[in-house]
Amino acid sequence: xxxxxxxxxxxxxxxxxxxxxxxxxxxxxxxxxxxxxxxxxxxxxxxxxxxxxxxxxxxxxxxxxxxxxxxxxxxxxxxxxxxxxxxxxxxxxxxxxxxxxxxxxxxxxxxxxxxxxxxxxxxxxxxxxxxxxxxxxxxxxxxxxxxxxxxxxxxxxxxxxxxxxxxxxxxxxxxxxxxxxxxxxxxxxxxxxxxxxxxxxxxxxxxxxxxxxxxxxxxxxxxxxxxxxxxxxxxxxxxxxxxxxxxxxxxxxxxxxxxxxxxxxxxxxxxxxxxxxxxxxxxxxxxxxxxxxxxxxxxxxxxxxxxxxxxxxxxxxxxxxxxxxxxxxxxxxxxxxxxxxxxxxxxxxxxxxxxxxxxxxxxxxxxxxxxxxxxxxxxxxxxxxxxxxxxxxxxxxxxxxxxxxxxxxxxxxx
DNA sequence: TCTGGGGTCCTAGGACCC
DNA sequence: TCTGGGGTCCTAGGACCC
Numbered sequence: 001x002x003x004x005x006x007x008x009x010x011x012x013x014x015x016x017x018x019x020x021x022x023x024x025x026x027x028x029x030x031x032x033x034x035x036x037x038x039x040x041x042x043x044x045x046x047x048x049x050x051x052x053x054x055x056x057x058x059x060x061x062x063x064x065x066x067x068x069x070x071x072x073x074x075x076x077x078x079x080x081x082x083x084x085x086x087x088x089x090x091x092x093x094x095x096x097x098x099x100x101x102x103x104x105x106x107x108x109x110x111x112x113x114x115x116x117x118x119x120x121x122x123x124x125x126x127x128x129x130x131x132x133x134x135x136x137x138x139x140x141x142x143x144x145x146x147x148x149x150x151x152x153x154x155x156x157x158x159x160x161x162x163x164x165x166x167x168x169x170x171x172x173x174x175x176x177x178x179x180x181x182x183x184x185x186x187x188x189x190x191x192x193x194x195x196x197x198x199x200x201x202x203x204x205x206x207x208x209x210x211x212x213x214x215x216x217x218x219x220x221x222x223x224x225x226x227x228x229x230x231x232x233x234x235x236x237x238x239x240x241x242x243x244x245x246x247x248x249x250x251x252x253x254x255x256x257x258x259x260x261x262x263x264x265x266x267x268x269x270x271x272x273x274x275x276x277x278x279x280x281x282x283x284x285x286x287x288x289x290x291x292x293x294x295x296x297x298x299x300x301x302x303x304x305x306x307x308x309x310x311x312x313x314x315x316x317x318x319x320x321x322x323x324x325x326x327x328x329x330x331x332x333x334x335x336x337x338x339x340x341x342x343x344x345x346x347x348x349x350x351x352x353x354x355x356x357x358x359x360x361x362x363x364x365x366x367x368x369x370x371x372x373x374x375x376x377x378x379x380x381x382x383x384x385x386x387x388x389x390x391x392x393x394x395x396x397x398x399x400x401x402x403x404x405x406x407x408x409x410x411x412x413x414x
Numbered sequence: 415t416c417t418g419g420g421g422t423c424c425t426a427g428g429a430c431c432c
Numbered sequence: 433t434c435t436g437g438g439g440t441c442c443t444a445g446g447a448c449c450c
Contacts, residue, residue, distance in 0.1 A: 031436040038436060056434040072436090099432045183430050214442055216430080243438055250433080292435065337437085421449080431439080 001115060001138055001162065002232065003105040004145035005088060005122060008133045008153065010101035011039035014080045015070050017131040026067040030055055033249035034071055083130045091122055096232045104142055106232045119158035138162070142230045143223035146180040147171065147198065167226060171198035181220040186213060198224060238345065239276060244269040245337020251290075252333045258287060259323050265338040266312075266319040273310040273340060280340040281308050283315060285322035287336030299326030302341075310346065 007013060011029040016022045026043035030036065037053045047065050049058065062069055081100045088095055094106035110118060119136040126134045137148025139161040147170055152159040161167045177187045179198055189212060195201050202224040210218050219229040244265040252258055262285055273280065286300030303322040305314055319338060 033434085033436090036435050052435075054435040059434095102432080181430070185429060214429090216442065239439085241439075245437060247436070290435085334435095419450105422447100423449105424447085425445090426443100428441105428443085430441085432437100 001107045001111065001140055002142055002145050002228070003092075003107055003119065003122070004098075004137045004142070004149045005084075005103045005105065005126070005134050006137075006149050006153075007084060007101040008135055009039065009041050010080075010132070011070075011072065011077055012041040012044075013132050014077050015068075015073075016041075017080070022068055026065060027070065028062065028067055029070045029072050031072060033247055035247060035249075038072065080130060080132060084126055084132055084134070087126050087129045088122065091125060094232060094234060096234055097236070104145065104232055107138065115162065116158060116160045119160060123157055139167070140226040141223040141228040142232075143180050143220055144170075144226060147174060147178075150174075150178060164226075168199065171202060171224065174198035176201055179220070179224070181216065186217070189213075238278065238343065240343055241339055241341045242269050242272050242276075242278075242343065243337060243339045244272070245335065245339075247335045248333065252287075253331070255324070255327050255329075258327060258333060258336065259320055261336060262287070262319050262323045262338060263316055265336070266315050269338050269340050270310055270312045270315045273343065274346075276343075277346045278343040279308045279310045279346045280343050281305050282341045283318055283322070284339040284341060285319055285326065285336075286339075287323075287326070287333045289331050290334045297328065297331055299328065301326050308344065315340075 009027075012027040015027060015029065024043065025041075026047055026049070027041040028037050028044050028049055029039035031038045034055050036055055037049060037051055037058070040049050040051065044067055047061075047067070049062075049067070077100060081097075084101075085095065085097055085103060088103055088105065092105045092107070092110070094108075096104040098104055107115065107118075115138050119138050123134055123136050126132060135149050135152040136158040137145045137150070137152050138159070139145045139148045144161055144167065148159040148161045151170060159170075161170055174197055176182050176190050176196060176198060177184075179201070182190070190196070190201060193212075195204060202221060204221065206218060206221075209221050213220075222229045246261075246265070248261060252261065266283070266285075269283075282302055282304055284300060284302050286298060288298035289296055301322040303318040305318050307314075309315070
């Protein structure tokens with residue numbers, strides 16, 4: 001059995017912890033630059049407020065109903081998130097931190113307990129220690145935990161789905177739109193095929209699901225049947241890409257202003273790369289005009305770096321070069337960002353370089369590669385220097401005249 | 415030059431999540 | 433005037449090789 005512990009109206013709850021007078025009052029939290037609503041309290045929801053509403057459209061209405069408005073404060077939310085996780089770790093050891101306001105827990109060591117009661121213990125302890133209200137859903141798979149949690153939020157606070165009867169009754173009236181893994185496209189597809197509830201979806205034939213919704217859809221349906229297919233990830237895998245992007249808050253028309261913005265994003269991306277001990281060979285730079293008025297332009301470019309690096313000056317040089325290539329004079333830009341891709345561990349080591357047409361050197365490098373390959377087995381990875389971005393298993397045939405090889409120093413898990 | 419099958423790698427784009 | 437900021441995974445199709 002698994003549990004999903006999800007904070008209620010997380011950002012709004014964080015703001016309320018230090019201002020108890022806001023209990024029972026409507027609250028909204030705004031995005032960066034106060035662009036739009038990204039969180040709301042139940043009272044705000046009752047007023048018809050929803051995520052994604054642009055601030056400028058609802059400002060009068062917020063004032064009229066005395067809604068308390070906050071600009072987002074991610075430092076505060078991150079801090080509360082850590083406290084909630086620490087509290088949960090006191091209660092159970094197998095925890096996956098799924099997002100800033102959600103944790104999954106594996107309850108396999110707790111089968112002898114009254115799980116409903118245990119769920120209430122988690123809920124009460126988190127509330128008492130951190131001030132944040134949470135809901136708990138307990139079920140045989142993560143997807144069913146999501147269902148249980150949603151039901152818990154409607155009142156009981158904790159919902160346990162531990163028998164086929166309880167699961168069936170939970171799924172019977174559960175709209176497909178609310179299932180974890182069903183977005184609006186799949187919802188539309190399912191509705192068009194007469195599938196409206198989670199129970200109907202669960203009973204669809206495998207081949208139909210596989211054909212229409214790919215293996216991810218099939219996994220989801222198995223999970224609804226109580227067969228866990230999405231494992232608990234206690235140790236999050238290394239990031240594959242890092243994005244730093246923002247709305248500018250106003251229109252930018254000059255190249256030098258765009259360059260300034262891109263340089264600051266790239267600097268931050270490089271910092272995060274170093275924190276996570278990763279290096280990159282590629283960065284993607286893009287910026288775009290408004291989608292809401294006039295023709296839409298989005299310029300983007302993948303810029304290769306001469307070597308694997310997380311060194312800020314290298315990154316900035318490439319960023320500026322890409323920026324100049326995609327900049328178009330006369331447009332008004334509203335948003336942009338920098339993404340680093342193809343991240344690999346920084347301990348990946350430069351091995352050697354094959355020189356063009358130097359057969360002797362090639363042979364000696366290949367011999368060394370073979371040696372490494374034998375040492376780490378089939379899972380040893382190496383990276384080609386030019387043109388080819390992907391990792392692949394080391395093969396003797398890779399005798400290209402120009403490349404640099406690198407590999408992960410640690411043996412990889414099979 | 416044409417025929418064809420099988421395989422790998424890469425890219426773009428779609429779909430989803432919070 | 434003003435509309436978030438992160439991420440992941442999967443598939444189809446093209447290029448290329450034997």
